[in-house]
Amino acid sequence: MKQLFLVLCFFFVNVHAKTLPDPTKPSPNKSIFNNGEDSSSLTSKELKLTAIINNNQSMQAIINGKSFTLGQQVQGYKVIFISQNHVLLNSADGQQTLYVNNNNIKKDINNGF
Numbered sequence: 001m002k003q004l005f006l007v008l009c010f011f012f013v014n015v016h017a018k019t020l021p022d023p024t025k026p027s028p029n030k031s032i033f034n035n036g037e038d039s040s041s042l043t044s045k046e047l048k049l050t051a052i053i054n055n056n057q058s059m060q061a062i063i064n065g066k067s068f069t070l071g072q073q074v075q076g077y078k079v080i081f082i083s084q085n086h087v088l089l090n091s092a093d094g095q096q097t098l099y100v101n102n103n104n105i106k107k108d109i110n111n112g113f
Contacts, residue, residue: 047075049087049098061087063098 051062059082077089089096
């Protein structure tokens with residue numbers, strides 16, 4: 001009888017448990033990827049490179065939370081080069097180099113970086 005009582009208590013305690021939200025889950029209303037056609041949604045004048053994604057077919061640079069590939073425009077700059085740790089942008093005013101924060105670079109011993 002005690003065992004049945006304990007099982008029932010355990011069941012009712014678990015039913016009322018509250019699930020905590022996942023803090024790493026992306027917001028469903030905010031996408032970080034775009035098709036490069038419209039960069040007007042970027043309102044900040046400062047460009048910040050947060051990540052570089054290399055999927056062995058193409059490289060993508062995450063600038064101000066949006067994904068860009070070679071040839072796409074970001075705030076009047078054209079992406080002309082993407083490497084493992086920096087991106088080179090070109091505009092009528094000149095070139096700008098953006099670097100990934102070194103704390104965010106994942107090391108890959110197979111590729112020598």
